[in-house]
Structures are given as structure tokens and as C-alpha cells.
Amino acid sequence: MVLSPVIGKLLHKRVVLASASPRRREILSHAGLRFEVVPSRFKEKLDKASFPTPYAYAIETAKQKALEVARRMHQKDLRAPDVVIGADTIVTIGGLILEKPVDKQDAYRMLSRLNGKEHSVFTGVAIVHCCTTDAQLDLEVSEFHEETTVKFSELSEELLWEYIDSGEPMDKAGGYGIQALGGMLVEHVRGDFLNVVGFPLNHFCKKLVELYYPPRREDLQRVKHDSIPAVDTFENLSDVEGSGSDPAQGDDGGGHGRAEAGGDKRQGPAGMQGTDSTGTGESPPPFPAGLLELIDGFKASKALFVACKLNVFDVLKDGAPLKAMDIAGKIDASVCGTERLLDVCVALGLLEKTDRGYRNTELADVHLASDGEYSLHGLAMRSNDHFWNLFTDLELAVREGASAAFGRKAEEPVQSKHKKLQFMRAMHGLAMLTAHQVATAFDLSRFTSACDLGGCTGALARALTQEYPRLKVTVFDLPEVIEHVTCFQPEGRRPDWMSFTPGDFFKDDLPEADLYILSRILHEWPDDKVCELLSRVSSRCGGILVAEKVLEDKPAARGSLPSSLNLLVRTQGRERSLPEYRGLLERHGFRDVRLAHAGDRLDVMLGTRASPP
Numbered sequence: 001m002v003l004s005p006v007i008g009k010l011l012h013k014r015v016v017l018a019s020a021s022p023r024r025r026e027i028l029s030h031a032g033l034r035f036e037v038v039p040s041r042f043k044e045k046l047d048k049a050s051f052p053t054p055y056a057y058a059i060e061t062a063k064q065k066a067l068e069v070a071r072r073m074h075q076k077d078l079r080a081p082d083v084v085i086g087a088d089t090i091v092t093i094g095g096l097i098l099e100k101p102v103d104k105q106d107a108y109r110m111l112s113r114l115n116g117k118e119h120s121v122f123t124g125v126a127i128v129h130c131c132t133t134d135a136q137l138d139l140e141v142s143e144f145h146e147e148t149t150v151k152f153s154e155l156s157e158e159l160l161w162e163y164i165d166s167g168e169p170m171d172k173a174g175g176y177g178i179q180a181l182g183g184m185l186v187e188h189v190r191g192d193f194l195n196v197v198g199f200p201l202n203h204f205c206k207k208l209v210e211l212y213y214p215p216r217r218e219d220l221q222r223v224k225h226d227s228i229p230a231v232d233t234f235e236n237l238s239d240v241e242g243s244g245s246d247p248a249q250g251d252d253g254g255g256h257g258r259a260e261a262g263g264d265k266r267q268g269p270a271g272m273q274g275t276d277s278t279g280t281g282e283s284p285p286p287f288p289a290g291l292l293e294l295i296d297g298f299k300a301s302k303a304l305f306v307a308c309k310l311n312v313f314d315v316l317k318d319g320a321p322l323k324a325m326d327i328a329g330k331i332d333a334s335v336c337g338t339e340r341l342l343d344v345c346v347a348l349g350l351l352e353k354t355d356r357g358y359r360n361t362e363l364a365d366v367h368l369a370s371d372g373e374y375s376l377h378g379l380a381m382r383s384n385d386h387f388w389n390l391f392t393d394l395e396l397a398v399r400e401g402a403s404a405a406f407g408r409k410a411e412e413p414v415q416s417k418h419k420k421l422q423f424m425r426a427m428h429g430l431a432m433l434t435a436h437q438v439a440t441a442f443d444l445s446r447f448t449s450a451c452d453l454g455g456c457t458g459a460l461a462r463a464l465t466q467e468y469p470r471l472k473v474t475v476f477d478l479p480e481v482i483e484h485v486t487c488f489q490p491e492g493r494r495p496d497w498m499s500f501t502p503g504d505f506f507k508d509d510l511p512e513a514d515l516y517i518l519s520r521i522l523h524e525w526p527d528d529k530v531c532e533l534l535s536r537v538s539s540r541c542g543g544i545l546v547a548e549k550v551l552e553d554k555p556a557a558r559g560s561l562p563s564s565l566n567l568l569v570r571t572q573g574r575e576r577s578l579p580e581y582r583g584l585l586e587r588h589g590f591r592d593v594r595l596a597h598a599g600d601r602l603d604v605m606l607g608t609r610a611s612p613p
């Protein structure tokens, strides 16, 4: 049998499979391996968040399973086996790692997530070579992983529950077994099928070749590095001891590290001379995946902006999947460029790719198509056309401070209609997402009239009239804004209790109101301008509602961070803490200033004062 030399290298060794999985046992015994089974007692509870990638987690779990068995067997009779094999299979979708379900509901949650979508199955494998000298256990670990992509069909609830009730999901990662009934759920598989079942046999054989038959120096030029030798070359792999090196003898060139009984001493990647790649004997630091993602972050943002600008998400909205060529035709762009952009959007979770072409994810349908009620298309466009350029001056703004940077920006030409509408779309998208939370953060039923200063398209005003049917709300904003508000009113009649008044809140008379609202306004201005505005409203009302992201002592949430830099490059304003807002409001006679959270990115403060006589 031509394949036997590879597996045959293990025939004279005592091999232990550290796994309770019947599938792993079957795959390896069908391959002709002779081994004992000692299930690992290692509890699969490593902190997933501490691993840079899902497969790093699977590899480490596989390694810990194998090491636990090697150490236990050594302790028991002071003689460990020669080789211990450990494996761990996980399913990943949208950054989430799915292991074995804990109960039927959990299985349902997992299968619903996978339903109709593509996901990855990773198996991490550890091959541990054990050597006992003077009762001391010396362990050498080789490890690898394999990824297979699996696509589920669209499945009905009924079918999912029927499958769950079969009992098959319970001992399987992701809640399904592709080798049995679960095979009926699967539309296609890309990669090694056995890897999904629980053991990547092909990669395992390649690893054995790498470990037991390291390439001779003269062969290095012509051997393709990551390929299993063609079948005919297996026959040249003599099984005579000495023809290759034995990792357990310590003279191999395979990619593996050494672990000692008390702890693991990892070595660098494979080196022909058996040294680590740095030559220093130290392990390289953990792979900084998060940092690299950050460095590349601007490319992801730009890809999203360009896809929005080319209306990719509009073309795909609510429709059948389209091929790259058809999309390129509709957006008037090159096929090769479009295909790359679409694939990046798939990687960013904005599009899905199927055999029939690309289609929007739900996220893109709701937020990136330009016409949805909760569309952020306008915000993406303003970020592309306006903020992107401003951020190229960030270094200058940081060096000189807000006012210097603002001075330069103030010289910008008067905004075109296109720019004004783009600004309004951006503000409208954000306001629509938070309007209900702002309107309901406090009970405002005691107020009878409100004026939303800088209320733009009236998204918050509308939410207020819906929540408080007796409240009369006026939106006050610059004439050039009010001029265009009709484009943003939903179909149907505007509520009787809602009106728009044009004006400049620093210069013109303000509409009478019981409650003044300043949503995302105060952060745009320095303290002196905030005081000027507050003094204009304070003598005339019974309350003030301020919506802003309030700075806290604890580190800011990642999503709210760029906002403070945005203000630095764009305005003379800044974000403020609760004591700062409270101080400003109290200085203008508002008492009992209370804070409520309205989601991750916005807080609401309500201050009251005795109504004017």
C-alpha cells in the first residue's frame, strides 16, 4: 500500500488518541493507524477572547487535551506513550465560535445562526512526542490546523426542530454532523470533508511527512513546500530507520515546539537546523491581529464608502443575488475592480456570496441602501466626502489645537445644495436611530410645548409627538436646512402638533416653548458659545433636554472615541463630562440635572427650573 510509509512511521510506536470522539477514532483506524484511546480530561474552557484567531483557540485546546493525557499517563506508570494525538473542532460564523451545544435550545440557536449561510469549520491538531529520561517527561509538540467552508441551505423551523429532536446535534461542534443526517442540511463544502467530521487526515499525513521525512537540502529547490508528496514519491520514503529523522530523537526539522512536564517551552517555527527562526532562542510575541486590523482600518472604511458611493447596496436591495459582472454593469465600473470590492464587502460582513452571486446582508439592506428608514448611507457619504479630508489634517489639529485647525476650515466655500442635503441625510440617519430612546429617556408629559433647536429634519420632533400626543413641537433650524426638510418627511400627513421655523439660534428670536431641546448641538461649541445659547433659552422655559455623549471616568467605549477627534478637526467644540454639563446648566438656573443613557453613543440630560412667571 503506497500510503503506508507515512502512517507506517507510527506503527512501531505506542500511539494514543486523546479523544472521546468516535469519528476521530474511525477516521484514524480506517487510515491504518494502530492506537489506544485515552479520552482527555482537559476542560474546554480557555478564554476565547484571548486568542487572536479562532484556529489559535482550537490548536491550543487540542494541545492541552493531548498534554493532559501525556502527563496523566506518565504520572500513572512513569512511562508515557511515544505519541499522543489531540484534536479540537470548532465552527465559526461572524466572529463567533460555536462548540457542542449544551441543550436543545442551544442547538437551535446555533443551527439558526448557520441557516442559509456559509461558515468555517476549524480543526486544530496537536501531535505530542513524549520522551522519558530518568523519570523526567520531555514533551515535543507539533501543531497545525485545517479550515473547511460549509454552506447550509435555507431550512425551515420545522426541519431544524426535526433535526434537533433526532438527538444528532448534541455531541457535535456547531450542532450538526455532516457525515450523517446533518449532511442533508449542507448545500456545499469547500475543503477537506473529514476536517468537518473531526479530523483532517490529509493535513495530518502531510505533517507526518514533514516530521519524519524533512526535505534534504538538495531537494529544497524542487519540493513544493506545502504539498503532500505525490503518491509515487511515497514509495521512495524508505521505512528503514535512519532514512528520515525521528522527532522523538530530537533531530527533526518539523514545525513543532517542546513542552516540559511542568510547562510548555515553545520554540519558533520550523528551521532546517532545528533552531528557532529568530536565532535568539526566544518565542516570537503573540501575533498582533487586532493591531494589524487597526492599521488596516482605514482601508475597510474606504471600501464601505466606495461601495455606498457606487450604490452597490441599492443595486442589491431586496433582490435576487447578482454576479459581479452584472453588478459592474449596473454601477458602471470595471468587472475586475467590482469583483474585488464585492469580495472585500463579503469579508466585512456587508455582503454574502453564494453560487448565484452576491447579495446584501440584512445589515446592508437596513443601513447601507440609501432609501431605508434607518439608512446610514448619508453618514457614510458625508464621512467619505467631508470627514475623510478633514482627518488628513488630524496631525495638524493635534499639534495646533482645535481653534487653529478650525480657522482654516472656516475658509471653506459656501456649501452647495448637494452638500447641504448630504449633511441632512447624515444627521437624519443618526437621529432616526436614537430618536425614540431620546424621547423616552425621561417622562416629559408635564411639558406642553417644546422647541428642538437645530432639530434638522425633525426626526426627534416626530418621535416626541408620537410619544406625547399633547406636546406641540417646533423644529428651529437655519433657513437653508428648513428649506429642504420636506424631502425627509415620511409619507402621510405631518402631525398637527409639529412645525418648522427657520432661524439662527444665536441671532434670531426663538419660538416660545416650555421645554428646549439641544440634541448633539452643545458639543459643537466652546464654553462661551454654549453659555450664550443657554442664556438665550434659560429665562423662557421650564426645562431643558440635552442629548450628548457624556464623557465618563472609565475608558471611553471604542465606538465613541473618534467623535472627540472629529470635533477637534472640525469645530471648536468638545465632548464634556457630566460635572461639566451640570456646571454649565446650573450656571443658567437649571436644577436637578439628571442623566439617562440612550444607547452606547448617546446620553440624555434633563434640567428643570421654575417656569417663568
Ligand SMILES: Cc1cn([C@@H]2O[C@H](COP(=O)(O)OP(=O)(O)OP(=O)(O)O)[C@@H](O)[C@H]2O)c(=O)[nH]c1=O
Pocket: 018, 019, 020, 021, 022, 023, 024, 039, 040, 044, 065, 087, 088, 089, 090, 091, 100, 121, 171, 172, 173, 174, 176, 177, 178, 179, 182, 196, 197, 198
Ligand atoms: C462539525 C461536525 C463536528 N462533529 C464532531 O463534533 C465534535 C467536536 O467536539 P470536540 O470538542 O472537538 O471533540 P469531542 O467530541 O468533545 O472529543 P474530544 O476529542 O474528547 O474532546 C467532534 O467529536 C466531531 O467529530 C461531527 O461529528 N460532525 C460534524 O459535521
